[in-house]
């Protein structure tokens with residue numbers, strides 16, 4: 001029997017509630033589809049920790065800005081369902097836009113501060129869209145645990161904060177970044193890269209590793225570590241950094257003097273494709 005799919009929020013909530021009434025725990029893995037090993041690692045983690053796993057596949061329009069890649073974002077629902085099933089999913093929730101944003105929808109989650117730095121500076125409405133859709137998904141799939149990838153570091157910080165601030169009764173689990181053999185973080189957007197762009201895209205990971213190595217060697221000045229990363233990015237002619245920062249892992253404030261709480265985070269455009277990555281400086 002193929003993996004069950006539902007496009008209906010009420011039906012999905014009914015299935016999840018019925019599982020929970022039987023005493024089964026439920027994990028939710030929110031995705032925008034175009035699934036790769038990074039997503040599947042989250043599905044496997046949920047499958048390992050929860051009795052039932054729901055994967056949501058929804059390209060959320062409110063988290064894309066004008067001129068971003070909403071229209072060309074890769075979509076392949078049948079292929080995604082096969083992959084999700086192979087990784088242990090029990091249900092796919094794949095709503096249409098009307099089910100998530102019905103006519104007249106006008107309620108959003110705002111979180112000033114944390115959503116205005118790093119990605120938020122370059123994508124001003126992005127996290128408002130992310131937080132709104134994650135909260136909606138958690139109302140539709142009232143999961144015991146929800147799984148996110150470390151790859152989207154700031155997303156994990158703002159979601160954790162929302163879950164805490166709004167008393168959402170779901171445990172947030174953050175899983176390690178899955179990388180290609182050369183270090184490039186897996187991303188649905190990697191498929192936009194030409195062969196040459198793909199070669200140069202490894203500069204993100206190289207820059208993070210360089211910062212980490214300098215920190216391990218005793219360098220604690222935030223600006224020196226940022227310059228180290230900037231130099232590595234500059235070696236890739238097709239790469240243009242939006243930001244290269246070292247920030248606190250919870251407050252996201254830039255660190256002048258770096259401690260073990262610091263995370264190096266960057267966003268780099270390779271040609272027309274914008275990639276992000278991050279790495280804790282210690283641990």
Ligand code: AMP
Nearest residue numbers: 031032033038148149151152177178186
């Ligand atoms: P997306 O479909 O891009 O919204 O991603 C859905 C989830 O998969 C998010 O929690 C991402 O952080 C996570 N994810 C994306 N890429 C990776 C990766 N390379 N390693 C681990 N998790 C990932």
